[in-house]
Amino acid sequence: MEYRRVGRSGLQVSALGLGTNNFGTRADAFDSVRVVERALDLGVNMIDTSNSYAQGLSEEYIGRALKGKRHQALVATKVSSRVAEGPNRAGNSRQHIFAEIENSLRRLGTDYVDLYQIHWIDPDTPIEETLRALDDLVHQGKVRYVGCSNFMAWQACEAIWTSRGLGIASFVSVQPMYSLVKREIEAELIPFCEEYGIGVLPYYPLASGLLTGKYRRNTPPPAGTRLAADDRGLLTDANFDLLEKAEAFAAQRGRTVLDLAFAWLLSRPIVSSVIAGAMKPEQVEANLRASEWRLTPKEIAELDGLLSS
Numbered sequence: 001m002e003y004r005r006v007g008r009s010g011l012q013v014s015a016l017g018l019g020t021n022n023f024g025t026r027a028d029a030f031d032s033v034r035v036v037e038r039a040l041d042l043g044v045n046m047i048d049t050s051n052s053y054a055q056g057l058s059e060e061y062i063g064r065a066l067k068g069k070r071h072q073a074l075v076a077t078k079v080s081s082r083v084a085e086g087p088n089r090a091g092n093s094r095q096h097i098f099a100e101i102e103n104s105l106r107r108l109g110t111d112y113v114d115l116y117q118i119h120w121i122d123p124d125t126p127i128e129e130t131l132r133a134l135d136d137l138v139h140q141g142k143v144r145y146v147g148c149s150n151f152m153a154w155q156a157c158e159a160i161w162t163s164r165g166l167g168i169a170s171f172v173s174v175q176p177m178y179s180l181v182k183r184e185i186e187a188e189l190i191p192f193c194e195e196y197g198i199g200v201l202p203y204y205p206l207a208s209g210l211l212t213g214k215y216r217r218n219t220p221p222p223a224g225t226r227l228a229a230d231d232r233g234l235l236t237d238a239n240f241d242l243l244e245k246a247e248a249f250a251a252q253r254g255r256t257v258l259d260l261a262f263a264w265l266l267s268r269p270i271v272s273s274v275i276a277g278a279m280k281p282e283q284v285e286a287n288l289r290a291s292e293w294r295l296t297p298k299e300i301a302e303l304d305g306l307l308s309s
Contacts, residue, residue, distance in 0.1 A: 001043030008197035017046035024054025
């Protein structure tokens with residue numbers, strides 16, 4: 001297993017991370033625990049979740065899996081999403097953050113979170129209030145590092161400049177949607193992260209399954225797949241054009257497009273860990289095998305030219 005630093009922080013995470021948004025929905029408690037245990041056995045230490053996944057069941061199942069093994073894992077969870085009706089049950093206020101860290105710690109069965117991430121921007125809460133709350137949690141020992149998810153470049157920049165100006169804990173990571181077919185963040189967010197030394201933790205590296213190779217142009221999505229009920233705007237001719245180019249590139253090297261999806265992301269030095277979901281231990285193993293492919297500089301250049309043509 002390769003380990004990388006998160007930005008310029010001292011935190012080292014596995015190049016392959018485990019995404020757990022399926023825990024408690026598509027994966028039950030038994031399978032969720034097995035997935036975490038297998039990931040740890042393979043050297044995966046980055047386990048990403050949220051207080052909102054399956055109404056907290058994802059955190060709860062992770063907590064069960066980590067009993068007696070907490071030292072092997074880096075637990076990254078999130079706060080922002082609505083968890084109940086009524087005031088102060090969503091957003092990035094001090095009130096909500098302080099309440100939800102306690103709920104997350106209880107469900108996870110731990111007294112600290114390695115990486116606490118703001119899940120979504122909250123336009124109704126001043127960023128200074130959010131950052132001061134996170135800094136207090138760091139000083140209390142309940143949180144070790146802080147990061148954000150789904151922030152635009154200017155929002156992440158505002159947060160980092162605010163924290164630096166105040167001399168308090170600053171974001172070490174951003175978690176955006178990023179894949180071969182979702183590259184919008186390359187315009188501003190990636191250059192910002194490179195300049196400021198912020199680690200990138202891509203989620204949906206397989207574009208909700210499009211990059212597994214199971215979907216075909218002009219063919220209905222297979223029953224039971226993620227895109228069967230809602231294609232999320234992914235099953236377009238432009239994306240199939242890109243997919244077919246990527247498949248051909250991978251096939252020439254005896255690889256699959258799934259392998260290429262991981263290899264391409266990990267060829268970006270700014271990427272710290274690729275967050276990949278799994279519902280069975282076998283999927284963790286497959287993701288790990290795929291993530292071990294290292295593209296050469298020549299292959300990277302060839303692929304980037306191919307995909308932009």
